[in-house]
Amino acid sequence: MVKLARAEGAPFFRDDETVPGLLARAAAERPDHVYMRxxxxxxxxxxxxxxxxxxxxxxxxxxxxxxxxxxxxxxxxxxxxxxxxxxxxxxxxxxxxxxxxxxxxxxxxxxxxxxxxxxxxxxxxxxxxxxxxxxxxxxxxxxxxxxxxxxxxxxxxxxxxxxxxxxxxxxxxxxxxxDWKDLRIILYTSGTTGAPKGVQMSDRMVQATALGSIWLSDMQPGSVLHFWDPIYHVFGAEVLVLALMVPVTLHMVPRFSASKFWSEVKDAGATHIHFVGGVLQLLLKQPPNELDLTHGARIAWGGGCPRDVWGAFEERFGIEIREGYGMTETSSFSTINPGGSKAGKLGSIGTGVDYYAVEVVDELGNPCAPGVPGEIRVAEREPGVLTVGYYENAEATASALREGWLYTGDLAHVDADGFITYLGRKKDSLRRRGENISAWEVERVVNDHPEVAECALVGVVNEMGDEDLKIFVRRIEGSTLQGADLLAWSAERMARFQVPRFVRFIEEFRKTPTQRIQKQFLSNSIEDFDYDAESRGARAER
Structure with a gap:
């Protein structure tokens, strides 16, 4: 595994190194190296x-x-x-x-x-x-x-x-x-109960996104990466920078295509592929092909691989899964399982990367015993690798960053060896095909429909084991609004990945004394819908 040259006990990052400096140095030291196709x-x-x-x-x-x-x-x-x-x-x-x-x-x-x-x-x-x-x-x-x-x-x-x-x-x-302390990126991530938050990423954080990927993926000089990752996501940014840290070549394609994926990988001579939640499932759904075991790639690295998908993917495609976990606030990966299913633990997101302290704690902030669920929190062991907060949002910053720890809002448990298993989110935020989705944002748009009195969005597990969106809607009195019409209206006002798949109309929501909808009482079944956008069918439209 490439660790990049450093003396024993020395910091992982140099105070005189920056992202613009990495590009200048790559141009000076290896001017003819092919950075990208x-x-x-x-x-x-x-x-x-x-x-x-x-x-x-x-x-x-x-x-x-x-x-x-x-x-x-x-x-x-x-x-x-x-x-x-x-x-x-x-x-x-x-x-x-x-x-x-x-x-x-x-x-x-x-x-x-x-x-x-x-x-x-x-x-x-x-x-x-x-x-x-x-x-x-x-x-x-x-x-x-x-x-x-x-x-x-x-x-x-x-x-x-x-x-x-x-x-x-x-x-x-x-x-x-x-300077490594310079603010380099403000990357907006999905809000939970409010508006999206602009994560402030320092130069060092941008470098750390790349270094974590290098360690997780066992990136070696001469490797070729199939590069479909959107640059507006943190995982796209990390790929651009890691190719400056290690002399690899990025083979850029316009977008992710499940049907063309393995032919693109083979044509590129790619050694590595990157994934986020849902990507591996989409590839597994493709018809068997002679390229399944002849594509040439050896490692798939990323986050969001379910345990049952892990083994099936490795067996069918002959490629090793490397699973990690993190968020933009923690420079992408804060835990990694670089051993894969061979040397690591199947289904685990691994242990904290060397420049982070990662704990699973209870509601009082005390570390949980092995096997006991708690919230993941992260602190930096080296300055500059954790966000200083959210841009122009002191309230959200104070909520997430407390006494040097970033409280992620994600649940997990740790085993006796220190390996962490991810369990899900505490937040009212959802994830669909690698995209974080704010329930607040979707609900805000749907509530603007003239025939919608109020609504609530929940995540449901679909037939593929991935997460889909289900919107519960209370129509205004006398409305006969149908699910297909509501989703068509919504599609004109939000991103495709934000548009719910399932619509369920209800008469009343259960609420708290302060009139907040109690989502825990809403069904997460995919069987009791009034409209399913994927099948374009109504089970009981009314």
Whole structure:
């Protein structure tokens, strides 16, 4: 397992190392190494660094200063990679935006982060129009750089063309004294009982996301990674940075495709694949194929692999599962099980990475005995690897960070050997196909429907063992609103992954004395629905 060179007992991170510094060093020490293959092009470390300099200079020419926030809403392509590093090179703070978000959720994120600049693919101009107006009305500059589609020459809305940034004078790139303490990313994660929270990630945290992945995946020089991971997620960012720490090559594909997955892996000569919850199940559902055991990859690393899927996946595809656990607040992985099913423990998320203390504790903060469920909490053993809090949200920060510990809201138990088994979430937050989903966000949109009196969202286990969404709805008096119509209306106002699968209409909700819906009394069965979007069928529409 690569640990990266360090003296015994020395820190895992250097105070003179930064993410922009990693790129500069890779370009100087291995200029001809192929960092990435994308759309038939090979991008060397030197080429990447040169392109980043041009775009960083272009951003600076538009008035972007160190500390300014720059929101990015772009698809999975090379320009996104360049902008990722150029924003950091300019000393600005990256605010990644999930390309599936629209409506109130997008307005909130742009308005709350108050960006100086927004960089976006032209195809998102319509969904960004209202968020841009809202942010500017609150005093944000929110200037826009558009990436045009091939062959386009006309901007979709006021702003600038990314192509102009790409030819800016690289010599004009600002001289920035980067530091490991610098705020590099504000990454919005799903809210639980409230709005999404902007996790503040320092430069060192961004480095730690990569280092944890390197340890978990046994990443070695010369490895090739099948790179489908969205860059607006922390696991996409960690892959970009780990390829600077270890001389590997990223083979970029536009998106995850279950049907094309193994042919893409084989064609790329990939040694490693990455997964999040739901991905392995989708691959297992594919028809048997001759590529199942001839794809060439040897390790799959990530988080969210159910115990029963673990063995089935390894047996069918001949690839070793490496399971970990974490969250954006803990620089992605805070625990890892690098031994896989051979040397580790099947179904376990492992033990704390070396720069974290990880405990399972009871309601009073006392460590739980082996086998006793409790909440996972994490503290840093090395400064800078844990978030300092949520951007402009002191209340959420105070709730999560207490006496040096981050309380994750996730349940687990630990065995006598210190290996942790993940049990689920305490929070009112759900997870579907690798996406964290705020029940509050979904409920807010559904409640806006003129025929909905109130609603509540819960997670249910579907036929694949993955989590799906079930919305309980109390209609206004006299309404005959149907599930299909409600979900079609919702799909226009929220991301696809946020749209519930099951709809159940009820007459009344059980509530607390303070009129909060008691979700614990709502059925998590997938048999008692009024509408199922997957089968487009009504069991008892009424």
């Amino acid at each position: 994308a759309n038939g092009e090979e991008i060397t470390c030197a080429s990447l660094a040169a392109r980043v300099e041009h775009v960083a200079a272009g951003f600076a020419a538009l008035g972007v200063k160190p500390g300014d926030r720059v929101a990015v809403m772009m698809g999975h392509h090379l320009d996104h990679v360049i902008c990722f590093f150029a924003i950091m090179r300019a000393g600005a703070v990256l605010v990644p935006v999930n390309v599936a978000i629209k409506g109130p959720g997008l307005v909130y994120q742009i308005e709350h982060s108050a960006p100086s600049l927004i960089v976006a693919d032209a195809e998102f101009s319509d969904v960004l129009a209202e968020p841009i107006r809202a942010a500017q009305a609150k005093g944000a500059r929110a200037d826009v750089v558009w990436r045009l589609r091939e062959g386009e020459t006309v901007l979709p809305a006021p702003g600038h063309a990314l192509s102009q940034m790409s030819v800016a004078d690289a010599a004009a790139a600002p001289v920035i004294a980067h």
